Amino acid sequence: MCGVVGLIGEEKAGQKLYPALFALQHRGQDAAGILSYDFERSQFHLEKDLGLVEDVFTSERQLRLKGSMALGHTRYSTIGTVDKEDLQPLFLSYPYGIGMIHNGNVTNYDEVVDYLRHRKLRWTFSRNDLEILLHMTAVGLASRKESGDLPQNLSASIKELLEQVQGAYSAIGMLAEQGLFAFCDAHGIRPLLLGRKKNGDKYSYCFASEKQVFFGLGFEYFRDLRPGELVFIDKDLNLHSFLLSEKKARPCMFEWIYFAGSETEWHGRPVYEVRLNLGKILAEEVQKKGLDVDVVAPVPDTSRAAACRLAEVLEKPYREVLIKNRYVQRSFIVNQPELRKMMVNLKLSPVESEIRGKKILLVDDSIVRGTTSARIIRLLREAGAAKVYLASTCPPIRHPCFYGIDFPDGESLVAHKKTEDEIAKILEVDGLVFLPLARLQEGLGLSNLCSACLDGDYPVPVAAEKFMKTRHHNTGGDGKSEVPL
Secondary structure (H helix, E strand, O other): OEEEEEEEOOOOHHHHHHHHHHOOHHHOOOEEEEEEEEOOOOEEEEEEEEOOHHHHOOHHHHHOOOOOEEEEEEEOOOOOOOOHHHOOOEEEOOOOOEEEEEEEEEOOHHHHHHHHHHHOOOOOOOOOOHHHHHHHHHHHHHHOOOOOOHHHHHHHHHHHHHHHOOEEEEEEEEEOOOEEEEEEOOOOOOOOEEEEEEEOOEEEEEEEOOOHHHHHHOOEEEEEOOOOEEEEEEOOOOEEEEEOOOOOOOOEOHHHHHHOOOOOEEOOEEHHHHHHHHHHHHHHHHHHHOOOOOEEEEOOOOOHHHHHHHHHHHOOOEOOOEEEOOOOOOHHHOOOHHHHHHHHHHHEEEOHHHHOOOEEEEEEOOOOOOHHHHHHHHHHHHOOOOEEEEEEOOOOOOOOOOOOOOOOOHHHOOOOOOOHHHHHHHHOOOEEEEOOHHHHHHHHOOOOOEOHHHHOOOOOOOOHHHHHHHHHHHHOOOOOOOOOO
16 A cells, blocks of 8 residues: 655646655655656656655755656555565656556556566566556557557557556556656546646646645645546646546545545545544444443544544543554564564553553454454553453454455454454453444445455455465565564
8 A cells, every 4th residue: 555646737846745745654654756757858857765755855855856747655565575676656768758656456467467578578677566557558658659649549558458457556657748647447446636726727736645635735626536537637737537447436445444544535535524423333333232431542543533433422531541652663664573572562552540440442443463452452451451342443354455455365364254252352352343344334425335355345356366476476475574553
């Protein structure tokens, strides 16, 4: 899962994306990159590296990002490695000069790579699935280079890409001397929004994963990109839109549950409002269980809104019983088990005065592998909690995600093939409440969600064993080492 942003029609566009990427830092902390294009000098400028946004973009690097068109990316790796050669943006010199970024996963990676290598004689040099989106776009444009209608050529090229490349992806690209473009997969599983700002008698445009980017840049939110849509902004700031697929929208429910920032909205559903709704509905489920609660507390940070609303409905005190240390290095990238455990202990500190002797209802956005939940429950017991209950705004996650959230192995999920009583026993919790799927849909106000990790209904079919084999090869192992945060 990553954060993407593209900007055209603004002086020093690349430099302006530096603060914009802070608004997307929560979507990826492995690496960051910006690619800018200077129409006056016909030059690309690329800066990218491992690390957080503030660490990657020194003042000197920012000053090198010249031009009025730019792409920005924050990366959390789920398919490729976190090696420098896999970092985004990526670009090709032919045709035009194409730069690109994306958020999501390609699920038929090996099939497309085989097509590119043996049918189109194009070799891939990274293990990032963005590269095949880039090559597929280039193949389509190169085959139509004799035609002078670029918007139509780009539309036909992306249509072919959507037909051949399976998965969940939202991509933004740039063409040297031509303009900026963006497209979504046929089901619109990953978010992509369009913003604009008045620029004389035209508009400057911005594509982004989340709405708060527009506020920071002084843009207004215009609209969401539709599933299977291509939008092209030419160098004269004219907007061209093409709907290339008529498939049913299946937005990822996990964006509202966990991944998206509270400030954004998607499909007309503000994230913060949705989380409040889920807290209210979860309170009703808690009441059905008849749990005897003294205090309601969130697991920092995403579940705060839901926990606050739940406490209001139950008429119980809301307390912060776990304090997150924001200055500790992210523990999932630490390899030594003892050091990792020590850092986890420092990351979340209990407020013993609010815990001792209390029956605590802990609210979390979701329970995935269960390692974090189990550690927190033990932490509260060690701090003197009389009882610990756990309530999740997400139904049990029983199936893997192949579309960009990092749990593609079903066996690693605590709810996989288990009853709720069995999960409660594993977590050593005194009571466990999950939100039912129908009530999640009620809270979101949407029924056509991608909820494959909950019900196994995958909008894009996936050969799981083949996908995992490719992922294992491309990550050089099993992916990130998940530890409690």
